[in-house]
Amino acid sequence: MQIITPDYILTPDTLLLGMSVAFDTTIKKIAPLEELKKEFRDADVIKLKKNSLLMPGLINAHVHVEFSANKTKLSYGDFVPWLYSVIENRDELINGCDDACMAKAINSMLEAGITTFGAISSHGMDLNVCANAAQNVVFFNELIGSQATMADALFGDFLARLDASKSVKREGFYPAVAIHSPYSVHPILIKKALQIVKNEKLKLSAHFMESSAEREWLDKNEGDFKDFFENLLKQKSSVSSSSEFLEYFNGYETLLTHVVKANEEEFQTLSSNRHTVIHCPISNRLLGNGALDLQKLQKHNIRWICATDGLSSNYKLDLFEEMKCALFMHSNMPLLELAKNLIKSVTKDAADALGINSGEIAEGKNADMIVLDLDSEPSDELAIHLILHRYNISKVYINGKLEKGI
Structure with a gap:
């Protein structure tokens, strides 16, 4: 079990702040970090850079x-x-x-x-x-x-x-x-x-x-x-x-x-x-x-x-x-x-x-996720900036396994 704590999480409709994701091969829970650490006491906590964005692979x-x-x-x-x-x-x-x-x-x-x-x-x-x-x-x-x-x-x-x-x-x-x-x-x-x-x-x-x-x-x-x-x-x-x-x-x-x-x-x-x-x-x-x-x-x-x-x-x-x-x-x-x-x-x-159980940062979905390093706090036009600026992809998880990054 792992817990990842980005500054921002991109879901299909909203941008989440102050939340963390507990996952193994699938996403188990999305909640504040302290809540997840209490529930998943043996989980490894993954530290990310400032202005990190977690989004679906x-x-x-x-x-x-x-x-x-x-x-x-x-x-x-x-x-x-x-x-x-x-x-x-x-x-x-x-x-x-x-x-x-x-x-x-x-x-x-x-x-x-x-x-x-x-x-x-x-x-x-x-x-x-x-x-x-x-x-x-x-x-x-x-x-x-x-x-x-x-x-x-x-x-x-x-x-x-x-x-x-x-x-x-x-x-x-x-x-x-x-x-x-x-x-x-x-x-x-x-x-x-x-x-x-x-x-x-x-x-x-x-x-x-x-x-x-x-x-x-x-x-x-x-x-x-x-x-x-x-x-x-x-x-x-x-x-x-x-x-x-x-x-x-x-x-x-x-x-x-x-x-x-x-x-x-x-x-x-x-x-x-x-x-x-x-x-x-x-x-x-x-x-x-x-x-x-x-x-x-x-x-x-x-x-x-x-x-x-x-x-x-x-x-x-x-x-x-x-x-x-x-x-x-x-x-x-x-x-x-x-x-x-x-x-x-x-x-x-x-x-x-x-017909794949992924595409969202949501509980029950496969832990297919990527971490992007944004330059600054995202605005309401985040979708445009993600496409235009090709931010660095620092981590890639597939079925919960880290396939790119450290």
Whole structure:
């Protein structure tokens, strides 16, 4: 048992002063220090610097660890040229990122206060490093393949990777499923995978409406994807329409990433099925896809969370950096309200979306916590300052264990 005494504690709605937190793997009690010392007499008391802030560990719900070797190999500015560059450099990027490369990316997330991440795993090459990561991991085994003739082989590979992830037995590791996108996964595969998801109650994620190319291909079998599919896959039409794709997920809450090009009808479907949208602002900008309409999501009461995507479409895996870019990207939204929602999106809302018992400094929650060293007493605009100034993260606790700091 330990007792930590910060100057300030950030909860979803309020800033607590003069309170301490007693915890082991979970948060046992929040109360004044003297009260906790009487109740937990053998607890170690942790001393913190002046102007210390305790807040929930950050949750990065969508990251491609396998592509962490990229720095200058891929083409930015437009989605389809980027996609061609991924295909052209795939072998070099995948083979060029061994366990040490992926572990470096995972450790960079730990240094940035990320205590849980959702790994979108295309090949299963990241299983070992994710299994041994300090963080909690939701391990999304990704299913991809639009050709019916390859369905059995692709599904067999997917099942093997899923089973391998199920063999990992450690606290905070959760096997899950990702369907790549409407244009890249055949309905036969989607239906078979969703049966497993529903039977085993696994978490589910998918990319959806990321680009104009996807919008035109699904709606009209036209646009930039037309040449791509005809030349590479001898495919003249999309395997699913947008509405057909979303219909597969009816009744099962899904995390849908990007959603930049969604229309009104799709927003209504997302809302009625209680899906969550994962917003990756830096990725969207680098691939020329525009900005997600957060106000429309809020109008439809659709939960949204912020994530980094992978280093194939980002320059670092840092949620504070991601939130800062979002703060400037959505310039039509009230600044303080947006900042508060961004902080909530990478803590409580992300935990709720992933089904993780964290995201809050609250009794009964897992002790996934970070300590930030503020420069001075916080003001009412703390959320803005947390995002803008990237304060030093001096301690990171995951399930009550100190993983960064002394």
